[in-house]
Amino acid sequence: MISVRQHLRHKGGTSEINISPLIDLVFLLLIFFMVTTSFVRETGIDVDRPTASTAIASKNSNILVAVSHDGEVFFDGQRVDVRTVRSHIGRAIAENPGAEVIVVADKDSRTGLVVQAMDQCRLAGADRVSLAAADSGVKH
Numbered sequence: 001m002i003s004v005r006q007h008l009r010h011k012g013g014t015s016e017i018n019i020s021p022l023i024d025l026v027f028l029l030l031i032f033f034m035v036t037t038s039f040v041r042e043t044g045i046d047v048d049r050p051t052a053s054t055a056i057a058s059k060n061s062n063i064l065v066a067v068s069h070d071g072e073v074f075f076d077g078q079r080v081d082v083r084t085v086r087s088h089i090g091r092a093i094a095e096n097p098g099a100e101v102i103v104v105a106d107k108d109s110r111t112g113l114v115v116q117a118m119d120q121c122r123l124a125g126a127d128r129v130s131l132a133a134a135d136s137g138v139k140h
Contacts, residue, residue, distance in 0.1 A: 066105070
């Protein structure tokens with residue numbers, strides 16, 4: 001039986017490490033994480049949300065509608081008319097039936113427009129329509 005030392009002496013003393021399986025494993029992990037990653041959808045505009053001490057974080061899948069301070073309504077990053085919110089929300093609910101609709105309104109937006117947007121969401125068939133607020137940081 002030849003010992004490992006003698007075997008290495010005859011071959012020049014170098015040993016090679018095959019890293020191909022390691023590279024394959026890294027690529028498989030990369031593909032796994034890319035496939036299982038969920039992406040966050042944004043409203044498309046910066047909104048200065050009002051604060052509320054009773055704000056609760058939602059962990060469910062959400063459909064977002066934004067109302068800006070100058071009276072514009074946004075859905076999926078694009079400006080839409082408030083009268084078309086119903087059709088947009090209806091399609092989004094058809095794609096994701098358990099989703100909650102959240103209206104993200106600027107604190108300086110008109111109340112009537114926000115209520116109108118929420119009403120259009122309800123008419124589209126949304127069971128849960130919420131108004132987004134920033135947490136004030138006050139603990140009860």
